[in-house]
Amino acid sequence: MNFRGRDIISIKDFSKEEINYILNYSKKMVSYAKGEGHIEKLKGKVLSSLFFEPSTRTRLSFESAMNRLGGRVIGFADPTATSQKKGESLSDTIRMADAYSDAIVIRHPQEGAARLAAEFADIPILNAGDGAGRHPTQCLLDLFTIITEKKKIEKQKVILLGDLKYGRTVHSLAYALSLYGAELIFVSPETLKMPKEVVNECKELGTEPHSTSNLEKAIKDADVLYATRIQKERFPDAEEYNRVVGTYKIDNHLLKNANDKLIVMHPLPRVTEIDPEVDRTHHALYFKQAFNGVPVRMALLSLVTGEKI
């Protein structure tokens, strides 16, 4: 399988076989990501890290990945400091980075920005989130986390919890989990239910998702609880927001009813969805999940720049 020069824009651009390949490759990167081994496979390579909106966790994860591979990172973390502020188009910024580096990571507030960037760059584009749009490396690290912990994704009972309506990363995840034959349970407030198109997409892939608002019941035989942040700005008033947020608090009391092997995941940053008391339980996997961003991004950077271990 050859990924050299490929853009990583949307998880839907990849077949299941290709995703498997990336996940297997990521496994080989874990010890290097921890700093236990040393490789310099991307020595002399330069990654442009263009963050047109801040996302500290994703940016650090990409930068760590590139550094662990012996490569270097140029770019910016804050759009106020860039020429974009002076009115430069995205396409011009991309052309510049294309001339200065071997791959580009882009985070941008406009939907479709990464796809557009790919039209103006010869070197690979890695989408680190475009507006409310796609965030394929998050999706891949989520899959990697489940497969690492559970050995397989097929038949795993996965609860997707929270804002299922607006959170498009959770839509990609639902798609990818369906591709792998996971059993999906959607738990959300009535007003934030999974859109019909996404449900239909899952069905087309052979999964029959269940929807419920009762988390306590759903959690009893679930293998994975994937919580997402409910964003305050989606709600007309603070009272409604507080009511919805309070509905699904994950704490030790809730987890008493859970399957012992349940893992709790969250893309972070969390607000109040998960009580810090859960951090000390064996259910908590979200920090490890965040770490998994590094080996997965190492694998992607290695693959698209055509360097193999």
Add this chain to the structure above:
Amino acid sequence: MKELKIPLIKSGTVIDHIAAGNAVKVLRILGIPKTHSSTVSVAMNVRSRLGKKDIVKVENREIDPYEVDKIALIAPKATINIIRNYEVSEKHKVELPDEIVGITHCSNPTCVSNYNEPVESRFIVLSKDPPRIKCYYCEREPEDIAERII
């Protein structure tokens, strides 16, 4: 009821088999009456073998293939008849291409294609009949295609 007769035209274009009620949208796509002074006749709710349909006749103007693509977005079953000297000299069905460039804007205000970038709007055709398209950039389906045709 007898089928409504539209006078024969000497030269121009007859757009037939427009789904009933859509003739006005087709006129708008063709920029009629704003940008053209041709005589135009419209027949709506005409009975035919396949149910009711609309027909548009435009005198002294042969519509070009670019306009045909636009019509396909609104009236996927339409046929285009080019009339020369009272006879049908060309006849073709409209067909949506697999990709549409520059015909309609993306309805998503946060889509990158609506910003100051040197690209045309671009859509992937998901289904030709009924017409369903998806933005190449943001992957959203526009809400009302007819409203957004350029």
